Amino acid sequence: xxxxxxxLSEKEMPTQWYxxxxxxxxxxxxxxxxxxxxxxxxxxxxxLFPKGIVEQELSTEAFIDIPEEVQDLYKVYRPTPLVRAYAxxxxxxxxxxxxxxxxxxxxxxxxxxxxxxxxxxxxxxDGVKNITTxxxxxQWGASMSYACKHFGLDLxxxxxxxxxxxxxxxxxxxxTWGANVIASPSTLTKNGREILRKHPNTTGSLGMxxxxxxxxxxxxxxxxxxxxxxxxxxxxHQTIIGLEAEKQMEMAEAYPDIVIGCxxxxxxxxxxxxxxxxxxxxxxxxxxxxxAEPASCPKLTRGTFQYDFGDxxxxxxxxxxxxxxxxxEPAAIHAGGLRYHGAGSIVSQLLKDNLIEAQAIPQLETFExxxxxxxxxxxIPAPESTHAIxxxxxxxxxxKEEGVSKNILFNLSGHGLIDMASYDKFFxxxxxxxxxxxxxxxxxxxxxxxxxx
Amino acid sequence: xxxxxxxLSEKEMPTQWYxxxxxxxxxxxxxxxxxxxxxxxxxxxxxLFPKGIVEQELSTEAFIDIPEEVQDLYKVYRPTPLVRAYAxxxxxxxxxxxxxxxxxxxxxxxxxxxxxxxxxxxxxxDGVKNITTxxxxxQWGASMSYACKHFGLDLxxxxxxxxxxxxxxxxxxxxTWGANVIASPSTLTKNGREILRKHPNTTGSLGMxxxxxxxxxxxxxxxxxxxxxxxxxxxxHQTIIGLEAEKQMEMAEAYPDIVIGCxxxxxxxxxxxxxxxxxxxxxxxxxxxxxAEPASCPKLTRGTFQYDFGDxxxxxxxxxxxxxxxxxEPAAIHAGGLRYHGAGSIVSQLLKDNLIEAQAIPQLETFExxxxxxxxxxxIPAPESTHAIxxxxxxxxxxKEEGVSKNILFNLSGHGLIDMASYDKFFxxxxxxxxxxxxxxxxxxxxxxxxxx
Numbered sequence: 001x002x003x004x005x006x007x008l009s010e011k012e013m014p015t016q017w018y019x020x021x022x023x024x025x026x027x028x029x030x031x032x033x034x035x036x037x038x039x040x041x042x043x044x045x046x047x048l049f050p051k052g053i054v055e056q057e058l059s060t061e062a063f064i065d066i067p068e069e070v071q072d073l074y075k076v077y078r079p080t081p082l083v084r085a086y087a088x089x090x091x092x093x094x095x096x097x098x099x100x101x102x103x104x105x106x107x108x109x110x111x112x113x114x115x116x117x118x119x120x121x122x123x124x125x126d127g128v129k130n131i132t133t134x135x136x137x138x139q140w141g142a143s144m145s146y147a148c149k150h151f152g153l154d155l156x157x158x159x160x161x162x163x164x165x166x167x168x169x170x171x172x173x174x175x176t177w178g179a180n181v182i183a184s185p186s187t188l189t190k191n192g193r194e195i196l197r198k199h200p201n202t203t204g205s206l207g208m209x210x211x212x213x214x215x216x217x218x219x220x221x222x223x224x225x226x227x228x229x230x231x232x233x234x235x236x237h238q239t240i241i242g243l244e245a246e247k248q249m250e251m252a253e254a255y256p257d258i259v260i261g262c263x264x265x266x267x268x269x270x271x272x273x274x275x276x277x278x279x280x281x282x283x284x285x286x287x288x289x290x291x292a293e294p295a296s297c298p299k300l301t302r303g304t305f306q307y308d309f310g311d312x313x314x315x316x317x318x319x320x321x322x323x324x325x326x327x328x329e330p331a332a333i334h335a336g337g338l339r340y341h342g343a344g345s346i347v348s349q350l351l352k353d354n355l356i357e358a359q360a361i362p363q364l365e366t367f368e369x370x371x372x373x374x375x376x377x378x379x380i381p382a383p384e385s386t387h388a389i390x391x392x393x394x395x396x397x398x399x400k401e402e403g404v405s406k407n408i409l410f411n412l413s414g415h416g417l418i419d420m421a422s423y424d425k426f427f428x429x430x431x432x433x434x435x436x437x438x439x440x441x442x443x444x445x446x447x448x449x450x451x452x453x
Numbered sequence: 454x455x456x457x458x459x460x461l462s463e464k465e466m467p468t469q470w471y472x473x474x475x476x477x478x479x480x481x482x483x484x485x486x487x488x489x490x491x492x493x494x495x496x497x498x499x500x501l502f503p504k505g506i507v508e509q510e511l512s513t514e515a516f517i518d519i520p521e522e523v524q525d526l527y528k529v530y531r532p533t534p535l536v537r538a539y540a541x542x543x544x545x546x547x548x549x550x551x552x553x554x555x556x557x558x559x560x561x562x563x564x565x566x567x568x569x570x571x572x573x574x575x576x577x578x579d580g581v582k583n584i585t586t587x588x589x590x591x592q593w594g595a596s597m598s599y600a601c602k603h604f605g606l607d608l609x610x611x612x613x614x615x616x617x618x619x620x621x622x623x624x625x626x627x628x629t630w631g632a633n634v635i636a637s638p639s640t641l642t643k644n645g646r647e648i649l650r651k652h653p654n655t656t657g658s659l660g661m662x663x664x665x666x667x668x669x670x671x672x673x674x675x676x677x678x679x680x681x682x683x684x685x686x687x688x689x690h691q692t693i694i695g696l697e698a699e700k701q702m703e704m705a706e707a708y709p710d711i712v713i714g715c716x717x718x719x720x721x722x723x724x725x726x727x728x729x730x731x732x733x734x735x736x737x738x739x740x741x742x743x744x745a746e747p748a749s750c751p752k753l754t755r756g757t758f759q760y761d762f763g764d765x766x767x768x769x770x771x772x773x774x775x776x777x778x779x780x781x782e783p784a785a786i787h788a789g790g791l792r793y794h795g796a797g798s799i800v801s802q803l804l805k806d807n808l809i810e811a812q813a814i815p816q817l818e819t820f821e822x823x824x825x826x827x828x829x830x831x832x833i834p835a836p837e838s839t840h841a842i843x844x845x846x847x848x849x850x851x852x853k854e855e856g857v858s859k860n861i862l863f864n865l866s867g868h869g870l871i872d873m874a875s876y877d878k879f880f881x882x883x884x885x886x887x888x889x890x891x892x893x894x895x896x897x898x899x900x901x902x903x904x905x906x
Contacts, residue, residue: 005528176873371629
């Protein structure tokens with residue numbers, strides 16, 4: 001009988017993360033201090049992050065050991081399965097072989113725990129007591145809630161207002177794990193009040209929530225900040241996805257021709273893709289790597305490569321990124337985790353160097369893909385993950401048209417059980433596609449601080 | 454490093470189900486035809502169920518082959534992990550070793566798929582086109598929705614009204630898999646209208662929903678009925694849980710002293726317990742097996758052993774059961790899957806023969822257990838499953854008090870991500886314990902048809 005799932009034992013779980021910076025010919029441009037415009041130094045970052053995280057953020061080592069305590073907690077849900085999507089293939093009538101890495105089996109329902117666990121761990125190691133963070137759809141906030149509970153840290157989560165309202169269950173999950181959850185923008189911070197003054201009717205954004213969380217971390221005693229995507233250390237932690245998938249594709253006796261991840265800040269995308277891209281960089285192994293972003297927040301396909309802030313109010317270092325401008329306000333799509341204006345410095349450099357590509361998907365196509373996936377493979381995907389599925393379907397249908405077999409691998413970053421209200425709206429015809437005008441992008445990118453590039 | 458999860462490969466998945474009837478010294482009393490009061494014959498059941506299911510319902514074979522098509526679909530999520538709950542043990546400071554079988558990893562979030570898949574399969578085999586069923590919390594309805602979609606059958610689900618209102622996301626899941634979901638009691642059936650006439654303000658119950666689903670199956674062409682618990686064939690299918698757990702406990706080099714499952718109609722309880730009870734019946738291996746029922750629906754601890762109907766309106770065969778009376782109206786606790794008046798004939802006989810025991814747990818204790826479990830083991834459990842966790846905690850604390858080490862195994866029948874509204878209510882202090890008066894039980898059991906025993 002055919003094998004559906006390729007499973008690693010706990011003993012086979014990777015014990016190191018992979019840092020692609022070591023293998024990049026063109027290194028990413030340095031992140032700059034917003035005041036001096038000079039490359040950030042470790043001491044610039046230590047106000048926000050613990051020592052272990054700062055080291056990883058600036059590291060150029062190819063492999064970095066995963067601490068035993070982190071490995072141990074990973075084993076609550078890792079290694080995760082790699083699945084051959086026979087039923088989806090059949091429904092599409094494609095000669096392509098479709099595989100997905102199932103990160104939805106984590107207790108929070110997504111890949112975000114992969115970075116939450118080490119971030120909480122390194123803070124604990126430094127004697128930090130309080131953490132602040134932001135969350136979009138709530139996957140990151142939920143992950144930090146569980147990780148902080150485990151390591152005995154207090155957590156405050158600024159949750160993007162539209163998701164706070166659309167996804168009340170995810171707030172409940174954070175509460176169950178003991179976190180304090182605040183709808184952002186809030187009146188609790190100076191930044192929140194300033195944002196509300198400028199945009200009184202805003203539904204919030206990740207950039208705004210970051211401004212609030214960073215402010216609290218900078219002004220409260222014994223408090224540090226944690227970010228769920230974009231930065232190098234987050235992407236490093238997520239490579240456990242692709243490192244496992246690499247072993248599992250070997251078990252399946254196949255190598256991917258195409259690797260796909262949905263794209264918000266880049267963490268799950270980089271996690272699945274970089275270990276395969278390593279083989280391209282080191283051994284010239286041919287592969288296509290596709291980031292699937294929402295058409296309503298198209299920084300990779302329509303953004304500008306420019307230094308920009310990670311947050312709306314301009315508190316973070318300046319990051320060299322493909323960006324729509326840090327005050328770009330994305331439409332209230334249900335894939336809350338993808339509503340972010342920029343991409344991290346590594347991904348941006350790789351895109352500039354044509355080592356990866358990107359596709360922008362309209363909202364309705366993503367839900368159509370999600371429903372087909374649920375009805376075939378059984379798992380109801382998160383609205384974020386449906387973007388990756390939509391691209392996988394596009395590529396599988398292209399393979400069918402061309403009559404060629406391809407190995408397609410995508411990351412199922414999370415399940416959608418907490419997002420059922422968005423499926424209800426899809427079925428009742430309440431969802432629409434959002435388009436972004438060229439003028440809107442021009443307007444928000446023109447405001448960027450004009451530094452080099 | 455310690456092993457958290459004991460994982461079987463797909464190749465190690467059991468290929469047969471276990472039928473405990475073969476090994477019972479005192480066989481369960483026969484189920485009776487409600488008209489003739491004679492033991493039901495296969496032909497009496499063929500109106501409601503397909504041939505393969507009827508054969509299993511009446512079988513006395515110890516092992517029954519799992520069809521290849523069923524095995525193949527099981528592999529979407531099976532084998533499921535057996536987990537050592539180190540963090541829970543530590544929080545309790547107990548010398549006991551606590552293990553749980555994690556059935557929450559299925560795409561619907563619970564063990565219910567284990568029977569939905571074969572039931573849909575055998576209907577498909579008989580050329581059936583339409584299925585009706587009932588659902589409490591929605592786990593069974595969601596499972597049948599996915600299984601029917603896979604095998605190309607149309608499904609109508611009567612969902613207990615209180616759960617329909619408390620758990621809208623589970624209705625959305627069923628819709629996503631293409632099922633038609635109706636709040637029960639409804640005005641669409643004769644039985645529904647009759648129930649509403651007698652109890653205009655009822656929040657519904659599984660017994661009522663069964664009456665509606667059975668009526669539709671009996672009156673519509675090419676339509677059969679599927680039940681998610683109680684009956685022998687359902688319990689048979691669920692034994693895959695315990696058969697896997699048996700192998701996994703061997704991997705852990707331990708044998709359980711205590712096995713625990715929450716109890717509604719008996720399917721997950723029997724599933725985890727019977728393969729271990731087999732060793733007791735065959736080899737006299739000592740074990741305690743505990744059913745965890747809600748204090749508000751205490752059929753095992755306070756019910757009567759008597760012939761009774763499986764549904765509220767008296768359409769089903771008469772089943773020899775521990776029962777509170779088929780028109781007992783349980784309080785609107787959040788563990789909707791446990792709001793059922795009776796236990797199946799096998800479990801009832803085993804309880805009568807003292808081969809298993811039962812504990813009734815008040816609602817608040819179950820949520821306290823659920824929160825502790827979430828904060829330690831990471832998984833937010835379904836309100837049903839928290840009953841099993843509560844008993845595991847009771848027994849682990851007892852072991853601590855007595856200073857003895859015990860191996861405790863419980864079934865985590867499902868996760869609670871769709872049930873977060875009940876956790877919200879728990880945290881805000883809105884939940885209470887419901888007590889059932891002796892008079893209430895006396896009243897509803899006195900109405901039972903007085904046949905033999």
